[in-house]
Amino acid sequence: MKWYADRPPRLLWQVLADLLAVAWTWFWVKVATAVGDSVRALRAPGDGLSDAGQSLTDTFGDAADKARDVPLVGDRLAEALERGRSAGGTLSDxxxxxxxxxxxxxxxxxxxLIAIPLAFVLITWLPLRLRFARRAAVARRLRDQGRLDLLALHALNTLSLRDLAAFPGDPVEGWRRQDxxxxxxxxxRRLRANGVRP
Incomplete structure (x- = not known):
């Protein structure tokens, strides 16, 4: 495949488009990671709640273990403290x-935030680049094989009527005579249109 044109003006636009696509992708990756980090900062209350619940669970658990040693009321006291441990677990969860x-x-x-802009680039920029690469590669191969008659025929089929009228003489008759x-x-003309040097 031929990714870039031989002629400088078109080559410049292609390089600029490629750089713009890379910059666009890099920008959205940076934005997405910054937004993700900002959202992750919102987890602080949840972390605090979880830590408080764990601390409550540990405190009530230790108290329940020690309450069992109290004569006569130890089991009932431990049972009440176990409910506190359970509440701490609920808070932690x-x-x-x-x-x-x-x-x-x-x-x-x-x-x-990464996928949507990347999809936009892949839908707009990538098909254009691939189409150019395929056409330029085929045109260059035909030029290198000396198949200028096919390139000329393609030019006859794709040139605008204005370009055909401005062509000196009758281009169709000249092509038929193999002039x-x-x-x-x-x-x-066809090679230049495909970004390949004649």
């Missing part, structure tokens, strides 16, 4: 759920 929700939101938001000058001129 709520904090973990909030952290998971924030992490999930940050991940999917980051993916969306080397007409074939060379038509092939050169």
């Amino acid at each position: 709520a904090g973990q759920a909030q952290v998971q929700a924030v992490e999930s939101t940050a991940l999917w938001l980051t993916i969306a 080397p000058e007409v074939i060379q001129a038509l092939a050169a």
